[in-house]
Amino acid sequence: MNTASVPAGSPERGSLTKVVYILGRGRSGSTTLGQVLGAGNGFFYAGEIRYLWDPVLTHNTPCACGEQLSECPVWGKVLAELTHIDLDQIVRYQREVLRESNLVRLMRTRPDQAWPALAAFRDATDDLYSAIAKVTGCRVIVDSSKRPSHALVLRYAPSLAPYYVHLVRDPRASAYSWRNRQYSGGAGDQIRQRSSFDATLRWLLLNVSSELITYRTGRERLRRMRYEDFIAAPRDTIAELADWVGETLDESSFADERTVRVPVSHAIAGNPVRSRTGEVVLRDSGEWQRSQPSRDRLIATTVAAPVLHRYGYPFKP
Template sequence: MLGNVLAEVPGIVHVGELRFLWLNGVLGTGSNGRCGCGLGHRECPFWSEVLEEVRPPGTSLERHAADVVAWQDAYRTRHTWRVLRDPPRDGWPDVLAATYRAIARVSGARVIVDSSKFASDAALLASLPGVEGSYVHLIRDPRAVAWSWLRPKAYTGRRSALNSTWHWTGFNLAAEAVGRAHRDRSLHMRYEALVRSPRAAVGTILDLLGHEGRNPVAADGTVELGGNHTVTGNPDRFGRGRTRIEEDRRWQAALPRPQRSATTLMALPLLHRYGYEKRV
């Protein structure tokens, strides 16, 4: 939801989890394959124009998408530290830079919010020509994350509590590495702080971006959401109209004790660092 809230500021566009545009949107081999506008990505006027602009002449969309997905395999979360040390400049980095340029042209936006959640992609930004990266590391209690992954969803698979916590740990450590490399352009924010004071949190992010624009969040924590062209993500990206930003605490009662204990134990080193209690 954060990306869609920011997109209500003039000059900002939220594209969702851009990394999956080719896997989900072109090849159709992933999950959650509709654009936020409700159309398939290849039928969506926004993404069809972007995809055509990025596609090399003489190469079909399918062939190019297959190449992109293969290149992306060298830029997974575990590769973040390598990318920070020695950023490559061909393959996926070239495509990512070209896609950002196409999005900026088609949307007319100065700021692109990419919520792909791959720190390795964030690590690339500083090396992409014409791109100035800002980094928001949004952290949530791992037990809430575990409960979310345990629930059946139509748009993605499920993970065990241990598996989701293992990924949570890796993602956060990689995001920390990017933040350390770009301290003056980075912000760490807990989900709980965002939903409890959404107007202040969004204002802090706009300050980080150096973007002058009306804060879309009202004093009562509501926001008017319009349409969007998000690649993939949580189903709340399809929401429209006046929406209240509020904390989801259902996991505190719903997460079974064995999974709660396992998640707490596995995440213990980072729980204290992020200010979470061991007992909830």
């Protein structure tokens, strides 16, 4: 094919598509980080791609732009590239491969080692990200799916070059959000609120699981980041991440050190802030520090105690 037909800014034919995959626990600022990265030229923030087949497509959940995916100017074209994939079948593969109880098996198995579901899901995943790159003309896809299982599948995809950002937020802030914030999930239903104990236990398990990815990817492809450090210096943080993946900061995406110009979003699933556009000032409101009950804070601190120091958080926030 004539390379002159490749959209401006798109990867060269035969090159790998870069994926910045955000690992960690929900309510840790992954949507905000994804939006800010995706505001730069050559970057596309796709939202939580692990939810595309199910529940986004199975429940006909709209894109952040407000359109149904089939009518969205981005996802409509992406899906047109994937008509060879049977939705019912790929959903079955997804549920088998990404099941949390299969994480250890996923870490030990390669797609060519007698796991047909993994091989098929790997191929569909490769086709999906390649279609996104083709339609958007972007060099880097930003995916805030967070789950370690999906991160491992990306490692096996032959057309992708994944970079993993392990995003960590103070467990007490995460617990406060899970207990007090409520919004619709990928299926359009309300995500259930969680107790401080339940939310922090999941925070602990998912962050420890995210660290296991290091043993399969190598440290050069994984970077740990605290949400508090990102929100304190967003422009500098994005510049460092862009350099890490071999790109440069798009100066036009920032109005000043902490104000980002967010374009129309086509992110799927995730926090409702994925729909915001225009100039967004990035700062931490500190609401959880003012409003969290002392009992909830004590529970979250106790459950997260084994790794608080590792992630740089004091016992008394």
